[in-house]
Amino acid sequence: xxxxxxxFAFIDSQNLYFGMKRLGWNxxxxxxxxxxxxxxxxxxxxxxxxFLPANNGVYSFLQEAGYILIFKPVLEIDGKIKGNCDSELxxxxxxxxxxxxxxxxxxxxxxxxxxxxxxxxxxxxxxxxAVSNGDCSSLLKKVAGQHLSFISxxxxxLSYKKKNTP
Numbered sequence: 001x002x003x004x005x006x007x008f009a010f011i012d013s014q015n016l017y018f019g020m021k022r023l024g025w026n027x028x029x030x031x032x033x034x035x036x037x038x039x040x041x042x043x044x045x046x047x048x049x050x051f052l053p054a055n056n057g058v059y060s061f062l063q064e065a066g067y068i069l070i071f072k073p074v075l076e077i078d079g080k081i082k083g084n085c086d087s088e089l090x091x092x093x094x095x096x097x098x099x100x101x102x103x104x105x106x107x108x109x110x111x112x113x114x115x116x117x118x119x120x121x122x123x124x125x126x127x128x129x130a131v132s133n134g135d136c137s138s139l140l141k142k143v144a145g146q147h148l149s150f151i152s153x154x155x156x157x158l159s160y161k162k163k164n165t166p
Contacts, residue, residue, distance in 0.1 A: 012107035019131025102126030110137030
């Protein structure tokens with residue numbers, strides 16, 4: 001009997017959100033979660049988010065869609081909100097390391113170079129999904145190699161389409 005694969009996704013929400021804004025189309029987060037499950041056998045999808053109370057509705061929606069949200073407090077500096085979650089994503093990927101066969105890293109941020117390199121060396125890297133070629137660090141492209149794909153190639157499958165109401 002073949003052992004069931006357990007893959008976990010680790011999602012840099014800020015990189016995903018702003019990358020999608022640059023692409024000019026809206027990601028259907030429900031369909032994206034289904035896609036991760038069907039395409040990559042993702043059992044758990046961790047999304048790393050800077051916490052803002054005003055976004056509670058969005059957080060509830062994402063949790064209902066099947067994401068496990070990991071919050072980081074945010075700071076306001078010079079009128080800008082700062083909530084970089086890169087270190088939380090790396091730490092949580094390593095905390096969960098014994099619990100998954102493959103990690104799916106969803107970000108194009110070069111700050112994840114060392115994480116992707118390590119996972120690749122240990123044969124624990126399933127895929128790196130960056131928003132687009134233009135939103136992916138050349139360092140990450142180099143280290144991810146054949147494990148790299150782009151969400152921009154999936155617009156037909158994953159773009160949000162408003163339902164027509166009568």
